[in-house]
Amino acid sequence: MRTTLTILMVVSGFALQAVSYFFLAAPWGIPTSPVYSNPRVPFAPALFILGVMLVFLAAVVYELLPDSGQRG
Amino acid sequence: MARYAMVIDLDRCTGCRACMEACKVENNTPTATFWMYVFRFEEGEYPNTHIWFMPRPCMHCDNAPCVKVCPVGARYKREDGLVATDWDRCIGCRYCEVACPYGVNFFNWKEPSKNYYLDWRDKDLSPITNGAVPPYRNPDLEKPYGKERRRTAGGGRLKGVIEKCTFCVHRVEKGLQPACVANCPLFALHFGDLDDPNSTVSQLLRRKPSFRLLEELGTRPRVYYVGGHPPDTEARQIEEVKARV
Amino acid sequence: MATRVERLPYGIGRFTLGLYLLLVVLLMVVGWGIYAYSRQFTEGLVVTGLRDIGTMGGAAWGLYIAFDIYFVGVSFAGITTAALIRLLHLKHLKPVSRMAEVLTVVSLILAAFSVLPDLGQPVRGIINLFRYARPQSPFFGTFTLVVSGYLFASLVYLYLDGRRDAAILAKEKGPLQGFYRLWAAGYRDTPAERERHDRASFWLAIAILPLLVTAHSTLGFVFGIQSGRPGWFSALQAPGFVVMAGVSGIGLLAVIAAILRQALNEREQLHEGIFKWLGMFLVVLILIYLYFMVVELLTTTYAGHHHEVRVTLALLTGGYAWLFWGVVASLLLALVSLLLPYLPEPLRVRFPAFQPGYALATGLTAFVVGVFFILQRMGPPRGALLMLSPEVLRWIPWLLAVFLVLFVLSFFPLFTTSFVASAAVSGLLVNLAAIGKRLLIVVPSQTYGTLLPYGVGTYTPTWVEYSIIGGLFALGTLLYLLFVKFFPIMEVRTAEEGGH
Numbered sequence: 127m128r129t130t131l132t133i134l135m136v137v138s139g140f141a142l143q144a145v146s147y148f149f150l151a152a153p154w155g156i157p158t159s160p161v162y163s164n165p166r167v168p169f170a171p172a173l174f175i176l177g178v179m180l181v182f183l184a185a186v187v188y189e190l191l192p193d194s195g196q197r198g
Numbered sequence: 199m200a201r202y203a204m205v206i207d208l209d210r211c212t213g214c215r216a217c218m219e220a221c222k223v224e225n226n227t228p229t230a231t232f233w234m235y236v237f238r239f240e241e242g243e244y245p246n247t248h249i250w251f252m253p254r255p256c257m258h259c260d261n262a263p264c265v266k267v268c269p270v271g272a273r274y275k276r277e278d279g280l281v282a283t284d285w286d287r288c289i290g291c292r293y294c295e296v297a298c299p300y301g302v303n304f305f306n307w308k309e310p311s312k313n314y315y316l317d318w319r320d321k322d323l324s325p326i327t328n329g330a331v332p333p334y335r336n337p338d339l340e341k342p343y344g345k346e347r348r349r350t351a352g353g354g355r356l357k358g359v360i361e362k363c364t365f366c367v368h369r370v371e372k373g374l375q376p377a378c379v380a381n382c383p384l385f386a387l388h389f390g391d392l393d394d395p396n397s398t399v400s401q402l403l404r405r406k407p408s409f410r411l412l413e414e415l416g417t418r419p420r421v422y423y424v425g426g427h428p429p430d431t432e433a434r435q436i437e438e439v440k441a442r443v
Numbered sequence: 444m445a446t447r448v449e450r451l452p453y454g455i456g457r458f459t460l461g462l463y464l465l466l467v468v469l470l471m472v473v474g475w476g477i478y479a480y481s482r483q484f485t486e487g488l489v490v491t492g493l494r495d496i497g498t499m500g501g502a503a504w505g506l507y508i509a510f511d512i513y514f515v516g517v518s519f520a521g522i523t524t525a526a527l528i529r530l531l532h533l534k535h536l537k538p539v540s541r542m543a544e545v546l547t548v549v550s551l552i553l554a555a556f557s558v559l560p561d562l563g564q565p566v567r568g569i570i571n572l573f574r575y576a577r578p579q580s581p582f583f584g585t586f587t588l589v590v591s592g593y594l595f596a597s598l599v600y601l602y603l604d605g606r607r608d609a610a611i612l613a614k615e616k617g618p619l620q621g622f623y624r625l626w627a628a629g630y631r632d633t634p635a636e637r638e639r640h641d642r643a644s645f646w647l648a649i650a651i652l653p654l655l656v657t658a659h660s661t662l663g664f665v666f667g668i669q670s671g672r673p674g675w676f677s678a679l680q681a682p683g684f685v686v687m688a689g690v691s692g693i694g695l696l697a698v699i700a701a702i703l704r705q706a707l708n709e710r711e712q713l714h715e716g717i718f719k720w721l722g723m724f725l726v727v728l729i730l731i732y733l734y735f736m737v738v739e740l741l742t743t744t745y746a747g748h749h750h751e752v753r754v755t756l757a758l759l760t761g762g763y764a765w766l767f768w769g770v771v772a773s774l775l776l777a778l779v780s781l782l783l784p785y786l787p788e789p790l791r792v793r794f795p796a797f798q799p800g801y802a803l804a805t806g807l808t809a810f811v812v813g814v815f816f817i818l819q820r821m822g823p824p825r826g827a828l829l830m831l832s833p834e835v836l837r838w839i840p841w842l843l844a845v846f847l848v849l850f851v852l853s854f855f856p857l858f859t860t861s862f863v864a865s866a867a868v869s870g871l872l873v874n875l876a877a878i879g880k881r882l883l884i885v886v887p888s889q890t891y892g893t894l895l896p897y898g899v900g901t902y903t904p905t906w907v908e909y910s911i912i913g914g915l916f917a918l919g920t921l922l923y924l925l926f927v928k929f930f931p932i933m934e935v936r937t938a939e940e941g942g943h
Contacts, residue, residue, distance in 0.1 A: 151271050151577040163271030164575065171576035171587070178592040181650070182599045185643045189603055189636075190628050232498050237896065254895065263671055269582035270575040289571050290488075290563020292503040293582060299671030299894045301497025305563065308487035357487040358563025412894055415670045429896050431749055438898035440500040443489060 132188040139180030146173035200278045200391040202365065204379070205399045205408070206253050208426030210386035213238050213251030217378035217387060222315040224366060224377035226336065227353040229313040230441035231304040233363035234378050239433040249436070252429060253387065255378065256281060256302040256363035257411060257419035264294035264303065273360075279420050280365050282343075282350035288359040295360060299412050302362050307443050309357045338368040365389070451612060453707050453931050456619060462928075469921045476914015479907045480560055488563060490907045494900075502889035502902040507561035509881040510912050513691065514554035515589055515662055516684070516877060520692025521547025522597050523655055525604070526648035536720060538712050538933045539700050544601040545926050546696055551594040553919045560911050581668065584661025593658045596651050603643060606630040608935045619929065626930075659685040666884060674743070674754035674888035683735045689728045691877035694777075694870035697721045699923070701867035703932060712933060718866040722781045725869065729778050736771075750894055757891040758883060765840045766879050772844065773876035776851055777869035783858045784865055802853040809846035816843060 149170035152162035165171065213236055221227070221234040237252040258281045259265075264273050265281060272287040273294050295303035339352025344367075351368040353361055366376035370389075374380065379387040390397035399422070402408075406424040413419070451457075483490050494501025521543040528536050562568040576583050609626035612619075630636060660681040666672070667680025677683075697718060704713040740759075743751040758767040816839045851872070858865035890900035926932070 147578065151575065152579065159277055163265075163268075163274035163577070165577075169574055171583075172573040174576075175573070175587055175591045178587060179595050182592070182596045182647070185599055185603060185647050189606070189639055189643050192629070230495075230499055235498055239896070263669065266579050267581065267669070269577065269580040269586070270571040271577050272571075272575075287567075287571060287575065288564065289568040291561065291568070291582070292563070293580070293665075295496060295503040296889060297669050297671055298496075301495075301893055301895060301897055303503075304495050304499075305503065306487065307489035307494070356564070360563075412671075415894075417671075433896055435896055435898065438500075439498045440898060441498055442494060442500070 128188060128191045131191065132184045135184035135187060136181050139177045139182075139184065142177030142180060143174055144177075146170050146177060149173065201393045202258075202279045202370065202389065203392045203399050203420045203422060204255065204258075204365070204376075205388040205390075205402045205422045205424060207386045207388070207402070207406075207424050208250065208252060210384045210425070211236070211251045211253060212384060212386075213249075214383065216381050216383055217253055220377040220381035221363070224336070224369075225339065225351075225353045225364070226314050227304070227361070228306065228310045228443070229315065230443045231353070231361070232439075232441070233302070233304070233361075235439070237429065237433075238436040239429060240436050241432045241434075250426060250433075252423070252426070253378070254300065254302070254411075255421060256365070257300055257417065257421045258363075258365060260418035260420065261416055263297040263299065263415075263417060267293045267297040269293065276344050276346075280367055280370070281362075282348070282364065282367065283359075283361060284348045284350055285356060285359045285361065286349050290358040290360065292360060299415055299417065303360050304362060305360050306357050310353060310355065313443065314353070336368070341368065343367050343371055451615065451617070451931075452935050453709070453927070453933060455612075455928060455931060456617070458928065462924075466921065466924070469917045469924070472917035473914050473921065476911050476917065479910035479914065483560060483907050483911070484565075490905060492902055492904045492908060494902075496889050496900065497893060497895075497897045500890075500898055500900040502886050502900060504561070504885050504889065505902055506882070506904045506908040506912055507557055509878070509885045510915070511554050511557040511561070512662055512665075512684070512884075513878050513881045514550045514557060514915075515585075516659070516688035516691045516881075517550040517695050517874075518547040518554065518593065518597070518692065519655065519659060519685075519688035520694075520696040521545070521550075522593075522600060522651050523689070523692070524696065525600060526651050526655075529644050529648040530652070533720070535714075535716050538709075539696060539717055539721070541601070541604065541934070542699055542703065542932055543696050544597060544604065545923060545932070546692070546699060547597045548594065548601060549919050549922045549926075550692075551590065551597065552922065553915050555590050555594070556918070557912070557915055581661060581665040584658070585665060588654065588658045588661055593654060596647070596654060600644070600647050600651065602626070603640060603647070605930065606640070607632055607637075608931045611935050612931070622929070656685055659688045666888075671894060672888045673748075673750040673892040673894070675884070675892070677739060677742070679735055679739055679742075680884075683732070683739075686728055686732045686735060687877055687880060690725065690732055690873050693721055693725050693728065694873035694877070697725070697866040697870035698874070701863050701870075703927070704863065707932075709933070712936075715862045718862040722784075722862060722866040722869070725866070725873065726778060726781050729774055729781075729873065733774060733778075750892065754887050754891045757887050761891070763883060763887050765844065767883055769844060770876045770879040770883065772848055773872045773879070776848065777872040777876070780851075780855060780858050780865045780869045780872070783855060784860070784862050786859055802850060805846050805850040805853055809843060809850050812839065812843045812846060816840060 146167070149165055149167035151165045151170075167173070215236045217234050218232060218236055221232075225233065227233055233255065235254045237254060239250050239252065241248045241250070258279060260275075260279070262273075262275060262281050265275050268274070269291060270287055270289055272284045272289070274282055274284070276282055290305070292303075292305055295305060336352070340349065340355070341351065342349045343351055351364055351366075366374075366378075369376060369380075375389050379389040388398045388402060390399040392400055392403075394400060402424055403422055408422040408424045409428055410419045410422055411428060491505065492501075493503060493505050496503055524536070524543040525540045525547075527533065528540050559565045559568070572586055576586055606627050607630060609623045610630040610632055613623035613627050663681030663684030666675040667677055670676045700713055700717065700721070704710060740755065743755045757763050851868075854868065858868065886902050890902055893900075
């Protein structure tokens with residue numbers, strides 16, 4: 127249960143990073159249009175950072191969450 | 199969509215710096231800020247010397263280093279090729295300034311209203327004019343421009359943001375020429391649409407060999423020079439301008 | 444199970460008069476820095492020595508950016524050492540592990556703070572970065588990887604690593620018991636929990652080590668990928684940043700460990716072996732960095748591209764020569780002082796014994812020459828004791844440098860016997876070198892590196908910049924000191940373990 131949650135957090139953290147990367151302004155190439163100077167989704171950089179933090183927060187969850195199987 | 203460019207005829211330029219003056223009046227830029235600057239060069243040894251002049255606006259590069267490095271997208275490339283500065287978004291990190299190889303960016307080191315070219319809060323001036331002549335402030339500079347409706351025209355209206363040549367976006371959108379081009383007494387500066395084969399810029403570029411500054415960096419500038427050569431190690435400035443605020 | 448400790452270890456919560464005085468002094472320096480910043484905030488950056496590149500003949504980036512990259516560099520030490528200790532099972536280095544982690548966290552906080560005064564619109568900076576940040580800008584990496592990811596990861600590591608000690612301390616009655624209990628969060632030091640922490644910290648270390656290289660590299664890319672600035676545009680910039688970060692970070696860690704060893708009187712736990720290891724690590728990193736410097740100099744000068752040569756000559760013989768050669772001298776002196784304890788016995792005795800008079804003489808002379816130089820630089824109206832020709836004046840900084848080198852050299856006999864002294868002193872030297880090198884990376888490429896024929900620029904920092912940087916250093920010291928006074932800076936040894 128705890129391990130599942132941890133792995134889920136790591137995976138979703140990386141997924142959030144990957145997804146939000148494409149929400150950012152012009153993720154690749156030389157921008158050809160002024161719309162590329164705006165993120166496609168508002169506050170996409172904040173989402174990206176949230177993803178980074180989620181990955182590392184998984185370690186805290188892994189250690190702090192009581193083991194339901196052993197303690198009941 | 200137009201593809202704006204500037205062509206500067208070095209054969210015609212006499213270094214009168216009327217373009218610099220026109221720019222300051224039109225955009226009301228703060229002191230020590232030269233969106234347009236005219237280099238005055240001297241080459242060779244006396245008595246075999248050669249003097250020539252090179253206006254330097256912003257190059258409005260197609261692959262602009264300043265656009266790439268801007269962390270918040272305040273500096274961006276418009277579809278018609280103008281490189282614009284959104285002074286409502288700029289955070290004042292000056293990365294564009296250190297990335298630019300041409301040295302065209304100017305930062306508002308202090309409250310710009312304290313040292314505007316036309317100081318519209320000038321204490322000495324107000325009793326004479328009774329407040330009638332200055333304040334001169336072009337309302338067009340405050341408006342948003344382009345499809346994206348962002349405020350990109352005019353001198354820095356704020357302390358702590360970057361500013362640079364806008365190609366007079368507020369005039370260009372009205373179908374006028376940039377102030378420097380319109381005020382050049384010798385028609386050394388030309389502005390127009392490269393996609394229009396009949397525009398002056400297209401005709402000039404067809405007729406005369408041209409170069410762009412620091413082309414080797416891959417910045418692909420939109421300012422073309424005809425009738426001269428790029429400044430090399432031989433060229434030295436006659437008088438180095440060091441205008442400090 | 445951990446057993447009870449007699450009283451809080453490592454002087455936690457014991458505030459002596461001297462400590463209070465130190466705290467007051469630090470707070471005053473921080474306050475002065477805040478005052479300087481308030482001046483800058485209201486007046487604008489005109490109060491700094493920064494000016495526009497080009498017709499204004501200045502540098503747009505200066506002390507703030509130089510110290511920002513210095514602080515980020517220092518953060519290297521912490522988490523690297525901690526992660527290496529965990530991954531390579533370097534048990535004997537465990538005592539410096541937490542010191543290093545705290546150093547990382549504090550220096551990253553300082554790094555974030557030193558960017559703020561550089562921004563013309565700091566409030567916008569905080570909001571707009573979260574709102575509009577773009578991946579094309581090298582600042583994106585600095586902002587996401589360094590300040591957010593790296594800082595957050597270090598905090599998580601520090602927190603998890605401290606739970607065991609917090610649990611031990613939470614058993615004691617005291618004003619801080621609640622704080623320790625909160626930190627421990629139910630940790631009871633059972634074998635299952637220990638194993639769990641072991642596994643978590645292993646994966647954290649695995650995740651942090653690559654982040655370390657990428658984070659410091661992104662900072663190098665801020666400069667290294669700008670083709671418009673000669674002296675910056677170099678493939679060596681990113682790896683150079685990683686190595687220099689290591690040099691300054693490990694150096695500062697050695698200094699802090701030496702100070703704590705003295706202050707806490709923990710000579711046994713902070714044994715010589717730690718300093719020996721840190722010193723050896725430092726030697727390797729300094730050698731790599733010197734190699735990088737040689738490679739860079741050769742690349743920029745050999746082909747003779749005149750813009751590159753102009754910047755390089757400004758470093759080698761021009762206005763920045765004193766700083767450049769000072770950096771080289773500091774690195775070399777640090778290297779020598781680190782290797783002195785390895786001298787074979789017969790060679791060691793031939794060194795003249797340390798003579799206080801000799802050190803005093805050279806030190807005083809250096810001081811006098813330095814004061815004289817500053818007075819001369821102020822110019823005839825204010826200072827200028829003697830009307831010296833510029834030709835003579837040019838040599839005075841060199842004279843100063845010679846006496847400073849002699850001053851450091853006179854201490855060398857001391858280092859032949861102590862790994863601690865040699866590591867601490869060379870730690871200090873490499874940090875001075877790191878600050879100097881950061882300035883040399885940032886400034887000359889702007890003042891001498893214009894590609895269009897503008898005139899040469901100048902940059903002289905003002906009191907505002909010095910005050911803000913001083914305030915930041917004081918803030919860092921304050922944070923570190925407070926951590927030491929509220930939480931064990933090394934692992935707590937329980938009576939059970941101490942009995943072994």
